[in-house]
Amino acid sequence: MPYLIAGILLLAFVANVVIGAVSNAPLVNNIWEMLILFAAAIAFSIGILRSEAKEISEKKSKE
Template sequence: MFLAASIVVFALYFANVALGAFANAAVVGDVGEMLVLFTASILFVVAILKKEADHKDKNGS
């Protein structure tokens, strides 16, 4: 769930950057881009940590 959310948020970030680069029509400003990228990073880290915890529980180590 967190990994899918991270992918979606990063896709929104990428779409905004692409719109700004090619069409000069960015929806979000610099601070907004930073917050979106930060959110995608946090969601990705949470997903990886949850997956690692599940793996440790499964293997009992």
């Protein structure tokens, strides 16, 4: 789920950049762009940490 959230936020950022490049009027300002990227990075980090925790617990259960 965190990867999905990160992907959606990243797509929103890319869409904003593309729309801003084509029409010279981005949908959100620079602060919101930063917050969208920050939220995407946090969601991706949570996904990585969950994946690592799951992998470690699976290794311990095999031992």
